[in-house]
Amino acid sequence: MQVTETLNEGLKRGYAIVVTADELETKVNEKLAEAQPEIEMKGFRKGKVPMALLKKQFGQRLMGEAMQESIDGAMSKHFEDSGDKPALQPQVKMTNEDWKEGDDIHVEMSYEKLPEIPELDMSGLSFEKLVVKATDGDIDEALKQLAETAQNFADRDEGAAAEDGDQVTFDFVGKVDGEAFDGGSAEDYPLVLGSGSFIPGFEEQLVGVKAGEEKTVEVTFPEEYGAENLAGKAATFDCTIKAVKAPVAAEIDDELAKKFNVESLDALKGQIAEHLESEYTGAARQVMKRAMLDALDEAVSFDLPPSLVEAEAKQIAHQLWHEENPEVHDHNHGEIETTDEHTKLAERRVKLGLLLAEVGQKAEVTVTDAEMTQAVMAAARQYPGQERQFFEFVQQSAEMQQQLRAPLFEDKVIDHIADQATVTEKEVDKDALQAAVEALDDE
Template structure:
């Protein structure tokens, strides 16, 4: 085996590692000798098959395994000898792409080594440890956000127009080229305007509708739409507005807590405080780690 350095710039390293065909052949023979006592072949007793026949029968199969073990062993020996610690998996490839059995082998290996860490007297380093606490106001803010996410919807006043964020309850029938299509119809469907749960442009055209309105919504299915028969097609949806409802944040009480898997409101507050505390502790640990790295 021969190792030659090809790159040494900063932390970047490059080497070529070459093996003679004889070295590889010796590895193949070694593996065949190791397996010989267990091999049976017609006309020979177990363990008595001649090496020449073993090599002819199993040599090509063993060759790849021997080559991999030889390369892996050479790389491991290089790192042991050089003391380098690669920052990531080294890039290893054969340089002779037209290699065939009987040729010498040469591989090229490049990597970036981890820098040497100097001896440090840690007793001289002082780092301020950050202690975090979760304020009641922060828990209340998080509760408010949960209440908003668990909105209830209540009917708007008679004649009120739908706004973005409202829920409209609709009957709709979708048609392409004047023909209804599968999955394009529903009754009393609750749709939150601005949720983007329908195809682009659909919900925008329902802003401003009132209960009792009949409206045609004209849209185009995206070219990448999941149903191939609708992808890129223009469509018209005949919509009947049955209700227009405005969002009302859920009340912050035991019922809200149960929606989020807590036994009661006190338990939910405890869970929120614990989660916020874990987030703050993680952030404080990150700041402390950065200060330590700067000090080093």
């Protein structure tokens, strides 16, 4: 077997591979000899079929296997000897397409190799970590929001008109073509105006009603309504208003805490403080992570495989196009051209991705099965009622598994770098943290 270099330009490599006819014949004979003891043929005992007859019977089929194995073996040996790691799947093609048995095989192989990543002195890096404590004001504000979610309703003054957000208690009878329909009537029904509980256009017509009034609401059921006999039909609802109540926030006391399954107000405050500080910590981590990635981008320089950059730029352009055109849910659209901005962002992502992968490999960073399971469970919550199907999809999709594993691996590498670098804590208020987070979106 002969391997001759034909291209060595930057990260691009090309090789001409020749597998001789003698090598192919030897491999075919080896396969036949290996299979001979188990082969039975009419007129011969098991394992006693002559080699010449076996070659005539099976040689043609085994030749194809021998060709593929020889080429694969040549490629594997080349990568083992050279130490090259292809950025993408190598391109391989047979150049003597008129090949016939007895000829040598001529193959061209080309690829872009992954670059050599310079050693990174992480001890020379320094970062600032923002720290925010939950203040009494933060906790009080969160308590106020909780009290609003646990709101009660109190009767408005006699003769007061219902406003958006009020609770209206009423009886109603729904009719289509003048006839009441099943499931279209109720008594003493409490409806919060603006909640979207009823079909579109219903609740808006009750704004302004007063207790004791009667009101006929005219609506049209949506075309996609669940009940086929009502879908798209015009309907009237004869409503008798019994009470109009305004929302009243719950008192901030132990009783409020119990509504959230906490034994006391002090315990609820403690939980809120922990939750807030957990949110602040997550936001501060994102700020520090961006600073770390910026520093790594500046600290290290190396050639990038053009094919990876091009693929990443196309993916970025495609993603941004769909964000700008949310009404398009499929990929039945024309090719989206990449811009210099897409390419610049792609270069940064490819560079940092290769660098973090190298750092993680040298540090023996791994993602455990337990961490992957947690990630899958978290992702499955986005598909309520279809969790089982999602689990099965992940099990069958190596690409999806990689999508879930990649951010876990990256975060663990970031933690490793932070452990090696100098990290200084800086206590700030939540407004300063919020400004730092918003600045990330502006970059």
